[in-house]
Structures are given as C-alpha cells and as structure tokens.
Amino acid sequence: MVASTSTNTKITLQHKLKRGLTSLVWRVNQQGQWFQGESATPSAAPKRRVACLVVSRGLYQEVWQSYAIRSYKGLRKVLTQKTHDPSKQHYIGPWHDGQRRVLTITLTDKGRALLAKALVVLPESLVLSAALNTGFYQVESGEHCYFLFNQENNWQTVVRSSMMRDSERAQLALGCPGATHVHQLTDADLGHSISRGVTKLGSHYWRQGWQKHTSVKGFAWQPALIVIAIVGSSYLALSSGYLVLERTWLKHKLEQITPEVSELLNLQSDLSRISTNLGALNQVYVNSATINQFWEIYAVFDTHNGSFTFMRGDGQQLSIGGEAENALELLKKLHSLPQVEKAAFASPVRGGSGKQRFRIDLTLQQGSRQ
Structure with a gap:
C-alpha cells in the first residue's frame, strides 16, 4: 500500500x-x-x-x-x-x-x-x-x-x-x-x-x-528575474520532493527483497559447495584405476578373513577400519601392494571375540592412479 x-x-x-x-x-x-x-x-x-x-x-x-x-x-x-x-x-x-x-x-x-x-x-x-x-x-x-x-x-x-x-x-x-x-x-x-x-x-x-x-x-530585468526565480524555485521544490519520495520508495523495496536476496545467496553458496564436492567425488570414484585399487585391497582382506567396517578416501589417502584374525599380517600385506606407498596403523589394535579391531591409513602411489 x-x-x-x-x-x-x-x-x-x-x-x-x-x-x-x-x-x-x-x-x-x-x-x-x-x-x-x-x-x-x-x-x-x-x-x-x-x-x-x-x-x-x-x-x-x-x-x-x-x-x-x-x-x-x-x-x-x-x-x-x-x-x-x-x-x-x-x-x-x-x-x-x-x-x-x-x-x-x-x-x-x-x-x-x-x-x-x-x-x-x-x-x-x-x-x-x-x-x-x-x-x-x-x-x-x-x-x-x-x-x-x-x-x-x-x-x-x-x-x-x-x-x-x-x-x-x-x-x-x-x-x-x-x-x-x-x-x-x-x-x-x-x-x-x-x-x-x-x-x-x-x-x-x-x-x-x-x-x-x-x-x-x-x-525589464526585474520581472524576468522574478519569473526565472519562481520557475527555478518551483523546479527545485518539485525535484527535491520527487527525489525524497523516490529514495523512500527504493528503500522500502530494498527492505522487502533483502531477505529473499540473502536466502538466494545462501542457496547459491550451498549449491557451489555441493557442485565442488560432486566434482571431486566424480574424479575419484568414477575412475577405473581407483575402483581396481579397491578390489585389490578387498582381495587382501578376504585372504586374511578380514571385514570392513568403514572406508574413506580421496584418491591419495585411504583410511580403512575393520576386523581381522591377524591385523599385523594384514598391514604387511597391504604395504607390499604396488599401488600402496605407505601403510600404518592409525590407532592401537584392539582384540576381542577372536578378532582384532584396527584402523589402517594408506598413502597411495600417485603414478598408480593414472
């Protein structure tokens, strides 16, 4: 209104x-x-x-x-x-x-x-x-x-x-x-x-x-100056009134759209972050070399009667958590894989129910992912 x-x-x-x-x-x-x-x-x-x-x-x-x-x-x-x-x-x-x-x-x-x-x-x-x-x-x-x-x-x-x-x-x-x-x-x-x-x-x-x-x-300078002064004053008054109303109207419109603009900027920021993450995931997990590495590591677990509880990585580092009968032998086998540059326990090995719970951090060879 x-x-x-x-x-x-x-x-x-x-x-x-x-x-x-x-x-x-x-x-x-x-x-x-x-x-x-x-x-x-x-x-x-x-x-x-x-x-x-x-x-x-x-x-x-x-x-x-x-x-x-x-x-x-x-x-x-x-x-x-x-x-x-x-x-x-x-x-x-x-x-x-x-x-x-x-x-x-x-x-x-x-x-x-x-x-x-x-x-x-x-x-x-x-x-x-x-x-x-x-x-x-x-x-x-x-x-x-x-x-x-x-x-x-x-x-x-x-x-x-x-x-x-x-x-x-x-x-x-x-x-x-x-x-x-x-x-x-x-x-x-x-x-x-x-x-x-x-x-x-x-x-x-x-x-x-x-x-x-x-x-x-x-x-007749005096009448002319009077006319000019009246016209100028009227113009300035109307212009000033117009500018004041214009600024008030613009301020009101700005207050109305500020929440919407803020929400759009937040959504744009979220979309940009999600797109970046998806791009990184696409490069890592939709990659034949990375998939082959996963199955080779899985095969080592299988031969040592091991099982996964979690796995997280970015194509350069890989963290694996799970259980096995002999966690040390499993670590040595993983370290011997050609695509693994370094393998180490990320936390102390814990035993229980005939199994050893562990977490191993792997550093992958850069050339093996090409």
Missing part, C-alpha cells in the same frame, strides 16, 4: 513538473504559426515575450565549424569578434576529441523578427537532435520538410528541394547508409519531441540562446 501511494505521488509530481516546463516552450513553423508546449494545434501569437522559443528549420540556414579552442569563453569572444551580424546565432558544443563544434545559424528576415519575442531562442534541429535517438528522420511541418541524420556525437540536416526531393538523395548527401530506416515526424510528433529536447539540452545551450539586445527598449 505504501509503495503504491509513493508511486502514484511520484507520477503526479512528474506530470505536474513536466506540464509546467512544457507550457514555457513555444515553437514557430515556417508559415509563422505559433504552437505552445506539446500542442499540435496553432495558438494565437503571445503578446509578451515567451520564456523559450524554438524556430523552425525553414527560418534559418545552418553551418557547422570546428575550433581547437578548449575555453568556452575564449571561443565565444572569437565568434563575437568574427561577426556582428544579429541574424547569426552561435551555439557552441562541448569539448570533444580535442575540439569544439559550433553550430552557426543565419536567420531569415522572418526568423530574425522572432528574436524580440522570446528570452531564449533555439533552432529546431538542435533541439530535435537532443530529443531523438540515433537514426535518419524526415521532419514534416505543414508544407515544409527537411531531413535529419542524428548520430551519437554529431548530427546534420538538409532541407527538401528540387535536388533533395526524397530521402534516398538526402541520405547520400548526409553520408547515411542507404539501408537505414527513415523515421517520419509530423506536427503531431514535433511538440512532444521539442519539449523533451529543450529539457535535455540543459542550461549550457539556454545561456547561448539568451537574447540580450533584441529590442530598442530597455529590458
């Missing part, structure tokens, strides 16, 4: 947190239609600046470049000095294999006009690459279509045109194997993928998409 309640609470918190973050994300397609969160239905353009805006691939061109500059701040300064065109936006990737890859997008006039309508602006292809698994995708939004080849540490896109009119040509252009399956993404899929991709990109790319000078009016 406790585990069920904890699970339901965790799912509710996750749902509320996801819904709250999703409502802050907007996207605009090439036709200028606005979509909020995961909705596939266009909404009226908001009158105020939105927190995060994802612009359609049809509203910009993209170029990849690599720089052997480890410092993020240093590379940012280089890119800033290199171009002052406000239509160009730079997104610097993490340090990998001795370089940083930089995505530079050049916005169209329509795309540039959107910079003043959001606090953070992100390109659609960058966001989708974070949300989607590796593979080849055909993304269709309204009349606009482009192809995305997503790899583990790299991705590229190409817009459909007269030269790139189908996925086969796009695969050749992007270096994708021709047998790769083509995944289709429509407006119904874009909302969910983009909302998930924005959260996966993290603050590293959010900072780079921050629009500092997109309006001639002074930026």
